[in-house]
Amino acid sequence: MAGRKRTFDKNVALDKAMRLFWNNGYAGTSISNLTSELGINSPSLYAAFGNKDQLFKEVLEHYLTQYAEPHYQHLTTDSEADLQTRLHACFHGLIQLFTDNDTPLGCLLVKSVNESDSIGFPDEATVYLRDCGSQTKLILMTLFNSGINNEDLPKNTTIEMLVDYLLSVSYGLAVQARTGQKIEVLAIVLDYALATLPYKKNDF
Numbered sequence: 001m002a003g004r005k006r007t008f009d010k011n012v013a014l015d016k017a018m019r020l021f022w023n024n025g026y027a028g029t030s031i032s033n034l035t036s037e038l039g040i041n042s043p044s045l046y047a048a049f050g051n052k053d054q055l056f057k058e059v060l061e062h063y064l065t066q067y068a069e070p071h072y073q074h075l076t077t078d079s080e081a082d083l084q085t086r087l088h089a090c091f092h093g094l095i096q097l098f099t100d101n102d103t104p105l106g107c108l109l110v111k112s113v114n115e116s117d118s119i120g121f122p123d124e125a126t127v128y129l130r131d132c133g134s135q136t137k138l139i140l141m142t143l144f145n146s147g148i149n150n151e152d153l154p155k156n157t158t159i160e161m162l163v164d165y166l167l168s169v170s171y172g173l174a175v176q177a178r179t180g181q182k183i184e185v186l187a188i189v190l191d192y193a194l195a196t197l198p199y200k201k202n203d204f
Contacts (some may be wrong), residue, residue: 010048011062013038013040013048014058014059014062015062015066016037016038017034017037017038017055017059018059018062018063018108019037019103019104020033020034020037021056021059021108021112022063022103022104022106022108022111023104025111025112025115026056026112026115026120026121026122026125027115027118027120027121029052031045031052034052034055053122053124053125054124056122056125057122057124057125057128059108060108060109060112060125060128060129060132061128063108063109064109064132067097067103067108068094068097068107068109070093071089071090071091071093071094071097072090072136072139074086074087074089074090074093075087075090075139075140075143076139076143082150082152083143083144083146083147083150083152083153083199084152084194084197084199086143087143087166087194087197088194091166091170091190091194092187092190094107094170094173094174095173095177095183095186095187095190096183098173098174098177098178098186099177099181099182099183099186105177105178105179105180106174106175106177106178107171107174107177107178109129109132110171110174110175111174111178112125112129113129113133116129133167136167137163137164137167140163140166140167141159141160141163144157144159144162144163145159151200152199152200153197153198153199153200154198154200157198162197165193166193166197169189169190169193173186173189173190
């Protein structure tokens with residue numbers, strides 16, 4: 001009797017591939033690395049994902065939906081919590097992700113953005129990363145506008161500047177986490193950044 005054909009769980013494979021790209025970067029991850037980690041041969045990898053570029057794009061999507069978006073949901077879901085509380089929940093959740101010992105340190109998206117200007121980096125992934133950045137900025141812009149409407153922020157608040165500031169802090173914390181900075185230190189920096197926002201309610 002022929003042996004039973006081994007089942008292939010695409011989500012499990014994506015998670016394994018994600019960790020390789022997260023650790024090694026796009027250029028530092030070879031097809032041989034991927035087939036060895038996923039336990040499949042090259043034809044099976046190409047059949048499941050196309051080529052390395054397409055797999056990398058799917059990995060970025062997997063990271064965003066499975067790891068990052070649950071934290072951003074604090075900003076996008078209907079909630080009675082005030083602006084300050086929602087920002088705290090989102091960004092503290094992100095630094096927990098950046099320092100989680102169950103995954104590589106830092107942020108896959110930030111790591112990939114830093115690599116995206118290198119020769120050979122896939123154009124489709126570059127476009128996807130830019131779209132992710134734009135979408136994140138839009139989410140925060142919408143939230144801050146809501147904060148003004150709810151009188152959590154003064155009406156003359158320069159929203160785009162605050163959004164750029166918070167994103168810069170978040171990206172910087174991801175880079176520091178990648179170098180091994182402790183979460184306690186990152187949390188202090190984050191709390192300082194959040195405390196400098198011009199809230200009208202629940203001031204520190």
